[in-house]
Every structure is written in C-alpha cells, then in structure tokens.
Amino acid sequence: MSELPLSARDVEFLLYELLDVERLCEHPRFGEHGRESFDAMLGTARRIAEERFLPYHRKADEEGVKLVDGKVTPIPETKAAYDAAAEAGFLAAHHDEAVGGLQLPWVVTQAAFAHFKAGSVQLFSYHFLTIAAANMLATFGSEEQKALYLPRMLDGRFTGTMALTEPQAGSGLADLSTKATPSGDGSYRIKGAKIFTSCAEHELSENIIHMVLGRIEGAPQGTKGISLFLVPRYRLDRGGEPGEPNDVVMTGMLEKMGWHGNTSSPVNFGENDDCLGWLIGEPHRGLFYMFSMMNEARIGIGLGGAVLACCGYSASLAYARERPQGRLPSNKDPDSPPVAIVEHADIKRMLLAQKAYAEGSLALVLYAASLVDEQKTAPDAAARKRAGLLLDVLTPIVKSYPAEYGTLANSHAVQVLGGYGYTKDFPVEQYLRDNRLNAIHEGTTGIQALDLLGRKVGMEDGAAFTALATAIEDTIEEARGDNALGAMAGELADALECVKETTWALLAAKDGGEIDLALANATLYLDTLGQVVIAWTWLRQAVVAAARATGASGKNANFYAGKLQACRYIFRWELPKTGQQCALLAGLDATTLEMQDEWF
Numbered sequence: 131m132s133e134l135p136l137s138a139r140d141v142e143f144l145l146y147e148l149l150d151v152e153r154l155c156e157h158p159r160f161g162e163h164g165r166e167s168f169d170a171m172l173g174t175a176r177r178i179a180e181e182r183f184l185p186y187h188r189k190a191d192e193e194g195v196k197l198v199d200g201k202v203t204p205i206p207e208t209k210a211a212y213d214a215a216a217e218a219g220f221l222a223a224h225h226d227e228a229v230g231g232l233q234l235p236w237v238v239t240q241a242a243f244a245h246f247k248a249g250s251v252q253l254f255s256y257h258f259l260t261i262a263a264a265n266m267l268a269t270f271g272s273e274e275q276k277a278l279y280l281p282r283m284l285d286g287r288f289t290g291t292m293a294l295t296e297p298q299a300g301s302g303l304a305d306l307s308t309k310a311t312p313s314g315d316g317s318y319r320i321k322g323a324k325i326f327t328s329c330a331e332h333e334l335s336e337n338i339i340h341m342v343l344g345r346i347e348g349a350p351q352g353t354k355g356i357s358l359f360l361v362p363r364y365r366l367d368r369g370g371e372p373g374e375p376n377d378v379v380m381t382g383m384l385e386k387m388g389w390h391g392n393t394s395s396p397v398n399f400g401e402n403d404d405c406l407g408w409l410i411g412e413p414h415r416g417l418f419y420m421f422s423m424m425n426e427a428r429i430g431i432g433l434g435g436a437v438l439a440c441c442g443y444s445a446s447l448a449y450a451r452e453r454p455q456g457r458l459p460s461n462k463d464p465d466s467p468p469v470a471i472v473e474h475a476d477i478k479r480m481l482l483a484q485k486a487y488a489e490g491s492l493a494l495v496l497y498a499a500s501l502v503d504e505q506k507t508a509p510d511a512a513a514r515k516r517a518g519l520l521l522d523v524l525t526p527i528v529k530s531y532p533a534e535y536g537t538l539a540n541s542h543a544v545q546v547l548g549g550y551g552y553t554k555d556f557p558v559e560q561y562l563r564d565n566r567l568n569a570i571h572e573g574t575t576g577i578q579a580l581d582l583l584g585r586k587v588g589m590e591d592g593a594a595f596t597a598l599a600t601a602i603e604d605t606i607e608e609a610r611g612d613n614a615l616g617a618m619a620g621e622l623a624d625a626l627e628c629v630k631e632t633t634w635a636l637l638a639a640k641d642g643g644e645i646d647l648a649l650a651n652a653t654l655y656l657d658t659l660g661q662v663v664i665a666w667t668w669l670r671q672a673v674v675a676a677a678r679a680t681g682a683s684g685k686n687a688n689f690y691a692g693k694l695q696a697c698r699y700i701f702r703w704e705l706p707k708t709g710q711q712c713a714l715l716a717g718l719d720a721t722t723l724e725m726q727d728e729w730f
Contacts, residue, residue, distance in 0.1 A: 134180050135444035136248035136437060139689055140489060141172065141241055144496050147674050151500065154235045157507045168238050174218055175242040182211040183249025190252055190391030191560050195332075195383065202331040202380065204253075204391055211253045212334050215246060216286025221261055225268065229276075230284050236426070237499040240433055244492070247437040251564055252391035256289055256329050262427050263290025263341050267360065270411040270419045275360060278370055279339060289335040292427075293324040293342040293361070293397060294420070301577055303417065304352045308344035308399065310359060310407060320344055320361055320407040321400035328389075330397045331363070331380040337372045338363040342399065342407060343416050350414070358416035359407035361399060377405035388563035424572070425521050428529035429498050431571045435532030436491035438565040442543035442558050443484040449547050449556065450477055471546075480542040483703070486696040487539040490664045491532035493671055498528045516597055523586045523594035524663065526578035531660045533568035534575060540565050579652035582659070588637050595633060602626055602666045609673050614694075618701045622669060625662050625708045632658070632712040639718060650723040651715055658711040665705045672697040 145151045151168065154160045186207040195204045215221070224239045225231025234242075246254040264283040267276060282288040299305040308322025322344060331338065340361040349355035364372035377400050384394045399405045411419055450472035457469060471477045501524070504517035540562035544551035551558050569575050587595040602622070609619035636655065640648035675693035682690055 132180065132184055134176055134184060134245060134248050135441040136245060137440070137444070138172075138176065139685075140440075140492065141244065143671075143674075143689070143693075144493055145238065145241055147678065148493065148671055149237065149496060149500050151235060151237055154237075154503055154507070157509075159233055159507055160235055163234065168234075171223070171232075171234060171238065171242050172245070175215075175220065175245040178211075178214045178218060179245040179249030182207070182214045183246055183253050186211065186253065187250035187391075188554075188557065188560065190250060191388075192390075192554075194390035195393050197383070201333055202383070202393060204332060204334070208253055208256070208391065209334055211250070212256050213286065215254075215257055220246075221257060221264070221286055222284035225264075225284060229268075229280060235500075236502040237496055240429065240496060240499040243430070244433055244437050247434050248441055250391065251434050251438060252389045255389065255392045256332070256334060258430055259292060259329050260286075260288075260290040262292060262423065262430070263339055265426060266341055266358075266419065266423050267339075267410070269423065270358070271360070272410075275408060275410065278366060279360065279362075282337070282370075283339060287335060288337045288339050288362075289329065289332075290339045290341065291327055291330055293327050293330070293340045293399075295324060295326045297323060297325045297396070301574065303343065303356065306343055306345060306356060308342065310344040310346045310357060310409075312347070313406065317406045317408055318344075318346070318359060319400060319403065320359060320405045321403065323396060323398050325396045326384070326394055327380075327397045328394050329392050330395050331393065336364075337366075338378075340378065340397075340399075341410075343420065344407070346409075346413055353417050355414055356416040357413050358410045358419050360410055361405065361407040365406060377402050386567070388560070388565075388567055425498075425525045426502060428525050428572050429495060429502070431568050432491065432495045432498070432528040432530075432532045434571075435534075435536035435565055435568040436488060436495050438561050438568070439484065439488035439491060439532065439536035439539040442540040442561040442565075443481070443488045445556065445558050445561070446484065446543035446546040446551075447472070447481055449550075450481060477546055480546050482696065482699050484539040484542050485692065486668070486699045486704070487535040489671075489693075489696060490668050490700065491536055494524075494664065494667045495528055495532060497667065498524055519590075519594040519597040520601060522589065523582070523598050526582040526586060526656060527660045527663050529572060530569070530575045530578045530656060531664060533565070533571075534657075535664075537562065537565045537569065575656070576653055579656035580649060583636060583652040583655045584640075584649055587633055587659075588640070592634075592637070598663075599626060599630060602662070605666055605670050605673065609669055612673065612676055614676060615669065615672055618669060618672070618697070621701055621705060622662070622665050625665065625705055628708060628712045629659055629662050632716045635716045636718075644718070647718050647720060647723060651719060654711055655715055658708050658715065661704055661708050661711075665700050668697040668700045 152165055155163050190205050193205050219232055222231040223234045224236050227233055267280055310318040310320055313319055342359045342361045343356050344359055345355050346357050362376055363378050365374055365376050367373035379398045379401055381396045381398050386394055451470055453471050454468040455471050501517045501521040505514055508514045543558040544562055547556055550556055606619045606623050609615040636648050671693050675690040679690035
C-alpha cells in the first residue's frame with residue numbers, strides 16, 4: 131500500500147503547535163474531545179484514504195465516469211470510498227451529537243478531509259458537496275426539512291449538489307432565470323437549466339439533493355429576487371424514502387482537463403413541467419443564505435488547492451532524491467558519479483518554492499477553519515465578532531492563494547521531473563491538471579478579487595481589514611524579540627504599511643465615484659494582500675519553529691530548520707514583489723481598463 135503524500139508531521143505541527151487546537155476542548159461543545167480523539171479521527175482518515183482513495187486516484191482519472199445502461203457510473207471503487215468515509219462518520223463529523231454528529235471542531239474536520247483529498251480529490255468531491263449542502267440545510271432549513279433530509283445526508287444515504295450557475299449567466303447571478311411557481315401545497319414547480327453542476331447524477335446514493343437558486347414568479351430582478359430551493363432527484367414517499375422521479379435530468383457530461391472521477395454537467399429542472407422544489411428559509415433570501423455558507427465552502431476549495439500542492443511537492447521531492455543526473459558546476463571531473471538532482475541549486479529553488487507555497491497554503495486554510503470554530507464558540511461577543519471579521523476578509527485569499535500558487539507549485543513539480551513530469555508514468559501531471567480547476571471553483575480568482583476589494587476590505591468602515599492588520603502587527607511584535615526573525619518582522623511591517631496606504635487610497639477612489647478604475651486591478655490587489663498574508667502565516671510558523679528548534683534533534687531539528695528556511699524564501703523571493711505592486715495599485719494604473727476591444 132502506498133503512503134499518503136501528505137506529511138503527518140506537518141499536520142501535527144499546524145494543529146497542535148501552531149493553532150493549539152486542544153484549547154478548543156475547554157468549550158462545552160468540544161468538552162468530550164481531546165488530542166486522543168482528534169488523533170484517532172485523523173488516523174482513521176489517513177487509513178481510509180490510503181486504502182480506499184489513493185489506489186484509485188489514477189484509475190478514476192484514466193477511466194472517468196461512463197454512461198452504462200442509461201446510468202451515470204464512476205469507477206466501481208468510488209462506491210467503496212464513498213461508503214467508507216460515510217460509515218466512519220466523516221459526513222457528520224462537525225454536526226451535533228443530537229443528529230448523529232461527532233461535534234468535532236471544524237479545523238480538525240478539515241485536517242481529516244485533507245487526508246481524503248490527498249488520496250483523491252476527485253473521489254472526495256461527492257462527500258464535499260454533500261457536506262456543503264447538508265450544512266446549508268442544517269443552518270437555514272425548516273424543522274420539517276431537516277427531519278426529512280438531514281439524517282439521510284449525514285449518514286450518506288443521500289448525497290448533495292450545488293446547482294447555481296446557468297448557461298446564459300455564468301457567474302452573473304443577477305441574470306439568473308430559473309423560475310419557481312407556487313404549487314399551492316407549499317411546494318414550487320421549478321423550471322430552468324443549470325450548468326457545471328458537479329456530481330449531479332450517479333448511483334452512489336439513494337437520492338441526490340440539489341440546492342437550487344431560482345426566482346419565484348413575480349420576484350424582483352437582480353440578486354435581491356433570488357431564492358433557494360431544495361430539489362431532490364426523487365420525491366420522498368410518506369415514509370420519507372425515495373419515490374417517483376422529480377423531473378431532474380442531467381443532459382450531458384462535460385469533458386474536463388482534470389477531476390475525471392466525477393461529472394460536471396448541464397442539468398435541466400422541469401423539462402416536463404413536473405419538477406417540485408421546496409423553499410429554504412424566506413423568499414428572496416437565497417443569495418444571502420448561499421453567501422453565508424460560502425466561507426466554509428471556499429475554505430474547502432482552498433484546502434484542495436493546498437493539498438494538491440503538498441502532493442506534488444511530496445512526489446517531486448521523492449523523485450529528486452532518487453534521480454542521479456549531472457554534477458555540480460564546481461566539479462569538472464567527468465569520471466565522478468552523478469549526484470542526485472536534489473543537490474542542484476535550481477532544483478532546490480523549485481522544491482523550496484513548492485514547500486513554501488504548499489505548506490503556507492495549508493497553514494492558512496487551517497487557520498481560517500479555526501476562525502470558523504472561534505466565531506461560533508469564543509467566550510465573549512468581541513472575540514466572536516473579531517473572528518467573523520477576520521474570516522470575511524481572509525476568505526477570498528484562502529480560496530485563491532492555494533489555487534493560484536498551488537497550481538504554480540504543481541507546475542514546478544512537473545519541471546523537477548523534466549521529461550518524465552509530462553508523462554502519466556508519474557502523478558505530478560495529474561496533480562497539475564486537477565489543481566487548475568480550483569481557481570475556478572466557487573468563484574474565479576477575479577471574482578474573489580472583486581469581493582475582497584469591492585466589498586470585504588471596506589465593510590463596516592474597514593473593520594475587517596483593520597482586524598487583519600492588527601493580527602499581523604501582533605505577530606510582528608512577537609517576532610521582533612527573536613534575533614533571527616527580527617529583520618523579517620521589520621520587512622513585514624513595511625509591506626503591511628504599504629498595503630494599508632494602498633488600500634485606503636483605493637477605497638477613497640472608489641468612494642469618490644471612480645469605481646471602475648479603483649477596481650480595475652483588483653486581482654493584483656488580491657495577490658498583493660495575499661503575499662502579505664502568506665508572509666504573516668509563515669512568520670507565525672517561524673516563531674513557533676524557532677522556539678521549538680532549541681534542543682531539538684534528528685528529524686525534529688530538520689523539520690524546524692525546513693520551516694525556517696521556507697519562511698526565509700517567502701521573505702526573500704515573494705514579499706518584496708509587493709512594493710512594485712502597491713505602486714501600480716496606488717497610482718490607479720488604467721492600462722488594462724483603457725484597452726479597447728478593437729485593439730486585441
């Protein structure tokens with residue numbers, strides 16, 4: 131059995147040394163837990179991932195999903211993987227014990243999910259979507275809806291999807307056209323077409339529950355008229371079991387460059403005017419509900435980007451240690467044996483970049499997951515408010531940095547392997563293809579950028595951005611006391627000050643009416659603030675690593691030294707870019723905005 135390409139030591143470091151998740155057990159909700167139960171769940175996740183997910187990751191990619199006797203069928207091993215994780219309680223892990231959950235902290239749950247995604251991100255997508263749909267139902271559904279559907283989703287009998295995007299509208303939800311007409315009995319007749327719906331049809335479960343955005347007849351146009359509906363593949367009979375089909379039809383399968391183990395497809399609701407849906411929550415509040423759950427969903431996408439980067443790093447590092455080729459430039463003796471390519475400076479550069487991007491991304495994602503827990507369980511209102519503000523402003527970065535830089539890390543992994551990296555003999559080319567989708571999932575990078583600059587940093591008079599700046603400043607002050615880290619603390623302070631000035635300048639331009647110009651380079655702003663945040667994330671790791679390195683020996687000493695060197699890489703190679711980026715942003719550069727269609 132192959133070993134999972136996710137460092138157990140790094141997960142342990144992030145959870146227990148950096149984030150100190152054991153302190154969560156002081157809260158009554160997590161009082162029955164401790165490190166022993168956390169480690170047990172993580173160990174179970176690793177075992178299932180190694181036995182049921184990892185061996186079939188390549189097979190799922192090569193064989194894909196097929197249409198057999200009119201039924202959509204992934205590779206046979208998908209069912210065993212799905213059932214194994216469901217039966218172990220992972221679909222319900224963070225839910226209340228009252229509904230069959232384990233009441234695990236969200237951060238520990240995400241760390242467990244990281245193992246499944248390292249085994250096969252495409253096979254785990256069936257679980258990921260079910261968890262997201264169940265979370266939405268648990269938060270906003272009626273008591274009747276929760277009683278009918280939630281237990282069956284949490285035990286795996288029903289799976290879930292998100293049916294959001296429409297062919298004519300794309301990410302422009304204001305132009306959504308799916309209609310919902312009241313039936314007179316509390317249900318609505320749903321009619322419309324969705325596209326890019328993942329896992330919309332399969333035979334892994336007894337039923338598929340679609341969370342569908344639609345517009346009730348007579349509702350206002352634009353985003354304020356959107357409602358959310360629960361639309362099952364099969365209607366439930368009086369006993370709550372799947373009955374007759376509900377006029378939900380997957381009309382094709384889109385051929386993707388990655389994630390071949392599940393479908394991405396167009397879906398028609400109500401082709402025969404016989405599709406019933408049930409309103410979740412209040413009318414016209416669908417987009418609010420969707421975005422209320424988006425932080426957690428985008429953390430999940432960020433986790434996928436981080437984990438795939440970790441997998442590529444692990445594979446390319448193993449190859450570099452085993453592959454002899456060439457000699458160091460200083461060695462002119464052709465009779466001397468070749469060295470392993472890990473000894474070459476350029477290979478070290480690419481491996482170190484991968485380590486910095488991958489481990490930095492994983493640390494950032496798990497920190498964001500810990501904020502979800504803090505937002506719900508912190509002992510006082512001020513702490514809960516602060517956690518919510520930090521989560522809001524960080525989420526676009528948590529989603530986009532691992533996707534963008536994780537894909538860059540995977541590109542480096544391919545390059546490390548040279549010609550072999552481009553072949554299917556090694557897994558790195560698949561990691562690269564699979565990760566490329568994460569920059570699109572749950573809102574493209576450009577949409578994250580507009581959300582960050584157009585909404586998040588200015589919300590509540592800049593309260594979220596100020597909370598982030600304060601948190602970064604706290605780490606800077608902590609690091610200043612360490613002789614080895616003091617210089618980096620000063621560099622981060624300078625970069626933060628530059629970003630603060632740039633942020634206020636952009637917000638002033640936006641508030642002054644120059645909205646298009648202020649937001650024209652939002653993606654660059656997202657990258658700039660992302661560089662500062664990832665440098666902060668690494669400095670936080672370095673503070674812990676520097677303290678623990680004293681007296682460490684053997685593998686532990688090497689582990690902490692690697693953390694400190696990766697931090698150094700970020701501060702030498704990445705953070706300095708923010709100076710030029712801030713100058714472009716603060717100058718309201720209009721180069722891209724002024725480009726004309728006819729000039730392309």
